[in-house]
Amino acid sequence: MSTTVPAGFRAAGVTAGLKASGRPDVAVVVNDGPDHHAAVVLTSNRVQAAPVVWTRQVLSDGRVDAVVLNSGGANACTGPEGFADTHRTAEHVAQVLGVSAGDVAVCSTGLIGERLPMDALLGGVDAAAAALSADGGDDAAEAIMTTDTVSKTATATRDGWTVGGMAKGAGMLAPALATMLVVVTTDAVTSPEVLDAALREATRTTFDRVDSDGCQSTNDTVLLMASGASGVSVDPDELTEAVREVCAELARALIGDAEGAKHDIAITVRGAASEDDGLEVARSVARNNLFKCAVFGEDPNWGRVLAAVGTTRAVFEPDRLDVSMNDVQVCRAGGVGEDRSAVSLAGREVSVVVDLHAGEHEVTVWTNDLTHDYVHENSAYST
Amino acid sequence: MSTTVPAGFRAAGVTAGLKASGRPDVAVVVNDGPDHHAAVVLTSNRVQAAPVVWTRQVLSDGRVDAVVLNSGGANACTGPEGFADTHRTAEHVAQVLGVSAGDVAVCSTGLIGERLPMDALLGGVDAAAAALSADGGDDAAEAIMTTDTVSKTATATRDGWTVGGMAKGAGMLAPALATMLVVVTTDAVTSPEVLDAALREATRTTFDRVDSDGCQSTNDTVLLMASGASGVSVDPDELTEAVREVCAELARALIGDAEGAKHDIAITVRGAASEDDGLEVARSVARNNLFKCAVFGEDPNWGRVLAAVGTTRAVFEPDRLDVSMNDVQVCRAGGVGEDRSAVSLAGREVSVVVDLHAGEHEVTVWTNDLTHDYVHENSAYST
Incomplete structure (x- = not known):
C-alpha cells in the first residue's frame, strides 16, 4: 500500500487518458493530518519543469495537504503556458479537496517539450479525488509509471509508526537526484525542520548514489509528508533511519528495473581519502559506456575500470590501485592480478x-x- | 602516403602476429633529418600506459628520430614488467636503426591489462625496419588500425613544404584527447618550441573537440615530427594552420568511423559567455546517452538537449535557450518552437x-x- 501504509493518508490512481497505452496516469495522495508537514528535494538541473518550479514555491512554508502526479507528459520546456497549466492543476485539486492551492504539490513525468492535455488531466483529478482511499497507495504507485515495468513501493515499520513510499523511474537516472518521482509518507509526529533534514540525509546516500545512465532529468522530485496520525513523537535519528530505509529500497528497485538493463552493478570505492573522492571515482566508473558495454557482454574488462578511475581528480597513486570483480582480484597494484577468466558475470x-x-x-x-x-x-x- | 608525404621521412607497416586477425600490426616512422625536432601531446588520463610514460621522457629534449607503433595490445596497467617491455622495444628499434633509444618514441593500442608478446613484436620491428621506404606511410597507417574500418591519413600542401599525418581511433574517443594514436610529420624548417606551440594549438581545437563516447584512453598520443628537409623556414602561424588542417581532417575521419555509429553529430554552441562555457555545454550534450540514442532512432528529441544543457555551470537563462536541429528551430526561448516533425534525421x-x-x-x-x-x-x- 506504499504511501497509505502510514495512518492519515489516502491515495488513488486512475486512467485519465494522457498515455496512449490507456494505462493509469494520474495519482493523488492526500495528507489528512492532523499535521501537514512536508519536505522536498528537487532536481539540481537548471532546466526545470513547471511542476518543479511550482512545488518549490509550495514547500516554502513546509506544508503540503496533497500532491497530484501525472505520467504521460513532463510539462518541461513548455514556457509560461506550461506553468499556467501546473497552476491550474493545483487550483483544481484544491477546489475538489477543499484545501488551498498553495498547499498542493504537483509532479509530472513523460516527454519533454509538449503541453499537457488539460481537459483529460483535470478530469483525471476529479476521478482520482472520488476514488481516494486509505488503501489506494498501490493504485497511485501504478499511475506514475512510465517505462517502468513494475511499480515500486517500500515500507519501514517501527514501534507505533511507519514510513511508506512509492517511486517511478527507469531512465534518466543520475545524480543528483536519480530521475524520478518519489512520494514518501509517515505518520510520525515531527517538525518540518526535522523532516527536511531527514529527507536530505536519506536522499544523499540513496537516490543520489543511483546512476543508471548519467542523464539528469528536469522533473526529479522526492516529496516527504508527515501526518502525525500515529501520535508517536519520534527521535530525529530514528526518523532519518526509517526514511533512509524506504529510500534505499526504492532506489534499489529503480536500478533493478532500469531501461533495458541486464545487470545491476554495485561499484564500491574503498580506501578513499574523502567521501567526495570515493563518490567521484564511483560515478566515473558508473558512467563509463565502454565498461557498461563490457558488463553487458559479461566480459570482465577491468582495464576500462582503471581508465575511468584515471579521469578523476581523487587522491590515488596509479600503481597502488586494486580492482576486484565479483570477488576476484583482477587488478593488483595497478597491474595484472588474478586471471580475468576466473570472473563470472552470468548473474x-x-x-x-x-x-x-x-x-x-x-x-x-x-x-x-x-x-x-x-x-x-x-x-x-x-x- | 600520409606521414611520408613530407620529405625526410620513411615508414613501414608489417604483420608481426600481435593481432589474432592476422592484419598488419607494427609500424615504424623514421625521421631522416636533417632536423629531428618533435613535440607531443599525451593523454591526460592519470592511469597511463607504459609507452605514454616512456614517450614523455623521450620528448623531454624535443628530439625524436623514430617512432614505433603497435596495435594488438595497449601495454597499459601492466606494471614494471610492461614498462620494461616498452624500454626493450625502443632499445631494439634504436639498435636496428643505429640511433639512440632515448630518441625512439613508442605507441601501443589494444586491450588494457595484458602483456605484449615481445618475441612477435621485436620480430615485427626487424621486418618493419627492413621495409622502410619513402612511400611507406600508407602501410604504416594501416598497421595501427584496431576497430577502425578504414585507415586515416591527411596532407596539407604549402609552397615548398608539407604536413602529413595518420591516425587510428574508433572507440574511447573523448577529450582530452580523443582516444587515438596520431603521427604528424612536416618537412618545414622550424624549432622544437614552435613545433610544440603549433601542436598544442592544433589539438586544442580538433582532437580535443571530438567526443564519441565520453571515454578517455590510457594510451592517447599525438606526435609531431619535423625533418627540415624542405629547406623552407616557415612562419609559426602558417605552420600552426597547416598542422591544424591535418589534425582537423584526421579528427573528422575518427568521428566518421567511430564504433557502430550511424550519425555524425556536430554540436555547435553559440552565444556563450566564454569559450569554456561553450565547450562545457557542447560536451554535456555530446555525452548525453539519451540524446545520442534519440538521434540513432532519428527522433528529434530536443528536450534531451535542454536537459543536458541544464546540468552545466555555463552562464545562461533557461527561458532564453534556443535549439535548432538540422536548421529547424525546435526550441525557442526555452519552450516549444517549430514542430519537431519538420526535422529529418535520415542523413x-x-x-x-x-x-x-x-x-x-x-x-x-x-x-x-x-x-x-x-x-x-x-x-x-x-x-
Missing part, C-alpha cells in the same frame, strides 16, 4: 570494488549495464 | 545548434549517435 548482480589505498572512506554507487535494449528503448521513446 | 550528418544568448563565443564539438552496433562491438571487444 544479474555484479560487484566491482576499487581500492584507492588513500584513506578510510567507502562509497557505493549503483548502476546498470549498457545494452541493446537500452538503445532500443531510448531511440523510440514514447510514454 | 548521416546531424547539426545541433544551441544558442545560450549569453555572449559572443562559439564552439563546435563532434560526436556520434549511440547505437546497437556500438553496444555490440564494445560488449565483445577484442583487437
